[in-house]
Amino acid sequence: MDRGLNMVNEATSRRNREGASSTGRPGLLTLINSYFVRHAQTLFYSLGQLLRAPFSMLMTAAVIGIALALPAGMHQLLQNAQLLSGKLDDATQISLFLKKAVTEQQARELTHKLGNMPEIGRVRLITREQALEEFKQNAGFGDALRALDENPLPHVIVINPALQHTDAAAGRKLLERLQGMIQVDAAQLDVEWIKRLYAILEIIKRGVWILAALLGMAVLLVVGNTIRLAIQNRRDEIVVIKLIGGTDAFIRRPFLYTGFWYGLFGALIAFTLVNIALYLLSDPVRQLGELYHNPVSLTRMNLETSAYLLGAGILLGLGGSWLAVGRHLRDIEPR
Amino acid sequence: MIRFTQTSKRYEGGYDALSNISFHIEPGEMAFVTGHSGAGKSTLLKLIALLERPTRGQVLVNGQNLSRIKRRQIPYFRRNIGIIFQDHQLLFDRTVFDNVALPLIIAGYTRAEIGRRVRAALDKVGLLGKEKKYPITLSGGEQQRVGIARAVVHKPLLLLADEPTGNLxxxxxxxxxxxFREFSQVGVTVLVASHDLELIREMQTRQIILHQGQLADDGSGVEYGQ
Incomplete structure (x- = not known):
C-alpha cells in the first residue's frame, strides 16, 4: 500500500487547506460511479474511433463476419436436415405388396381391417390403377407402360406404424406378422437408410464443429492483428498516457472495447449473411419437398442460435484483442 | 523532496550515464540541472520519474524509496509528478482541452471538476480561449505552454522539465x-534540466551541474558529498 500514499496524503491535506469545496478529489462513491461512467465513455469513444474510418472497419468486420457465417450457416443447414430426418423418422413406413390374385374389393377390406389394429397408425391403399397412373405421370415410364398388355403392378397398402411402434424392433415384429398374411406377397420396412442418414449427419455435425473451431481461431487472429496495428498506430499516445500515470488497465480498455465492437459487427454481418443464404435456398428446398410430397421449409435462425452467434462473435473479438494487448502493450514503455 | 544517495546508472553496454550522485532538494525549492549534452541530465530526471531504475544507490522522492515501488504501482506514483518535455508530447488528434484534461481523466475526476481545472490551468499559462484548438494550429511556445498546463492541471507536488525551452x-x-518560478512560489518543487546557461544565470537559482555523469558543482553547496 505504499503506492505514493505519502504523496497522496500530503496532496489531500494541502487541498483540504485550500477549502473543501475546491478539492474535487474523487471520493470512493464517485470513483465507483465514475468507473462505470468511464467504461461507458470508453465503449462509445472506441466506437467513435472505429466509425472515423468506416471502410476499413467494415472490411475487418466483414472478414470476421464471413468466418463466422460459414460455421453458423452450416450449423443452421444441419439443424434443418435433422428436422427433416426427424420427419422421415415418423414416416417409417411399411409397404405391403399384395398378391396378384387379390381383388380390389378384398384389398379394401384388408386395408380396413389393418386400420383397426392397435399397432398401426395410418393405412393407405394404393390400387394398381392408381399406381399405374402415378407411374405414368411422374416417372416418365409412360411409353414403356403403354407397351404392356396388362398392368404389372400389384395393389399396395402403405402402413404407418402407431407412434409407440416406430422403433426398429417393434417395426420388425409388425413386419413379420404382416408377411405371414395370406394376401401378402411381400412386405418391406425401410429403416436402414435412415440409420445411414443419421450416421452421415453425425459426421457432418462433427465436421461443422471442427470448421467452427478453425474459423474461430481465424477470427481471433484477425482481431488480434487488427488490434496490434491499432496499438502501433497509437504508440505515441500510449507513451504519453504511461508518462502521466495511466495504468495498464486504462490503456488496455479502449483496445478491448475495439475488439468487442469488431466481434459484435462481425457477428451481425454473419447473421445477415446466413439469413440471406437461407432465404436464397428456401425456394429450391420447397420445390424439392414438393417432389417428395412432403412440405418442407427451411427454418430461419431462432433467437437462441442468434444469441449464441452474437455471443461467440463478441467473445472472440474480446479474446483476440486481449491476446494482442497482452503481448504488445508491455513492449511500449516511455524512454 | 528529492534525495539522491550515491546513485549510479549504467546502461547496457557499460556506458555510465551517472556515477555516484548525491544531492537533496527541499520541498518547494526550484533547481536547475545543467551540463553539456550527454552529461546525464535526462537520465537524472528519468530516475526521478521512474522511467529508469538506478544501477546502484538510492533515490527518495517525498520520503519514498523508489526502489520499493513495484511496476504496477508506477502509474499511481507518476500521478504526483508533472512532467514537461522538450518536444511537448502532445496528442495531435485531440483538442487543447482534451490534452490538458488527460491526467484528470486518468485519475477519475468528475466532468464538472475536469472542466473547471483545465480552464484554471490554461488560464495560468495564458491560453484560455484556445481550448477548442488543435495543438498543430498553435505556435511552438503555445504548444509548450499546453504541455505545462497538462503537467500542472492535477496540482502535482513535483514538476520535472526536460529542456523545456530547447526549441524556443x-x-x-x-x-x-x-x-515555473510562480509554481515554486506556491509550494511546488521544480526541477528543470537545461543547458541555456544565460537564462539560468538570470534566474539566480540553485544549479546542479553535471559533467560526464558526475556531480561537478552544486550551486547551493548544501548536502553535497554527504
Whole structure:
C-alpha cells in the first residue's frame, strides 16, 4: 500500500487547506460511479474511433463476419436436415405388396381391417390403377407402360406404424406378422437408410464443429492483428498516457472495447449473411419437398442460435484483442 | 523532496550515464540541472520519474524509496509528478482541452471538476480561449505552454522539465521559466534540466551541474558529498 500514499496524503491535506469545496478529489462513491461512467465513455469513444474510418472497419468486420457465417450457416443447414430426418423418422413406413390374385374389393377390406389394429397408425391403399397412373405421370415410364398388355403392378397398402411402434424392433415384429398374411406377397420396412442418414449427419455435425473451431481461431487472429496495428498506430499516445500515470488497465480498455465492437459487427454481418443464404435456398428446398410430397421449409435462425452467434462473435473479438494487448502493450514503455 | 544517495546508472553496454550522485532538494525549492549534452541530465530526471531504475544507490522522492515501488504501482506514483518535455508530447488528434484534461481523466475526476481545472490551468499559462484548438494550429511556445498546463492541471507536488525551452526563442524561454518560478512560489518543487546557461544565470537559482555523469558543482553547496 505504499503506492505514493505519502504523496497522496500530503496532496489531500494541502487541498483540504485550500477549502473543501475546491478539492474535487474523487471520493470512493464517485470513483465507483465514475468507473462505470468511464467504461461507458470508453465503449462509445472506441466506437467513435472505429466509425472515423468506416471502410476499413467494415472490411475487418466483414472478414470476421464471413468466418463466422460459414460455421453458423452450416450449423443452421444441419439443424434443418435433422428436422427433416426427424420427419422421415415418423414416416417409417411399411409397404405391403399384395398378391396378384387379390381383388380390389378384398384389398379394401384388408386395408380396413389393418386400420383397426392397435399397432398401426395410418393405412393407405394404393390400387394398381392408381399406381399405374402415378407411374405414368411422374416417372416418365409412360411409353414403356403403354407397351404392356396388362398392368404389372400389384395393389399396395402403405402402413404407418402407431407412434409407440416406430422403433426398429417393434417395426420388425409388425413386419413379420404382416408377411405371414395370406394376401401378402411381400412386405418391406425401410429403416436402414435412415440409420445411414443419421450416421452421415453425425459426421457432418462433427465436421461443422471442427470448421467452427478453425474459423474461430481465424477470427481471433484477425482481431488480434487488427488490434496490434491499432496499438502501433497509437504508440505515441500510449507513451504519453504511461508518462502521466495511466495504468495498464486504462490503456488496455479502449483496445478491448475495439475488439468487442469488431466481434459484435462481425457477428451481425454473419447473421445477415446466413439469413440471406437461407432465404436464397428456401425456394429450391420447397420445390424439392414438393417432389417428395412432403412440405418442407427451411427454418430461419431462432433467437437462441442468434444469441449464441452474437455471443461467440463478441467473445472472440474480446479474446483476440486481449491476446494482442497482452503481448504488445508491455513492449511500449516511455524512454 | 528529492534525495539522491550515491546513485549510479549504467546502461547496457557499460556506458555510465551517472556515477555516484548525491544531492537533496527541499520541498518547494526550484533547481536547475545543467551540463553539456550527454552529461546525464535526462537520465537524472528519468530516475526521478521512474522511467529508469538506478544501477546502484538510492533515490527518495517525498520520503519514498523508489526502489520499493513495484511496476504496477508506477502509474499511481507518476500521478504526483508533472512532467514537461522538450518536444511537448502532445496528442495531435485531440483538442487543447482534451490534452490538458488527460491526467484528470486518468485519475477519475468528475466532468464538472475536469472542466473547471483545465480552464484554471490554461488560464495560468495564458491560453484560455484556445481550448477548442488543435495543438498543430498553435505556435511552438503555445504548444509548450499546453504541455505545462497538462503537467500542472492535477496540482502535482513535483514538476520535472526536460529542456523545456530547447526549441524556443529567448523571450518565450524567459516567459516559460517565470511560469515555473510562480509554481515554486506556491509550494511546488521544480526541477528543470537545461543547458541555456544565460537564462539560468538570470534566474539566480540553485544549479546542479553535471559533467560526464558526475556531480561537478552544486550551486547551493548544501548536502553535497554527504
Amino acid at each position: 526563442d529567448p523571450d518565450l524561454s524567459r516567459e516559460i521559466m517565470h511560469i
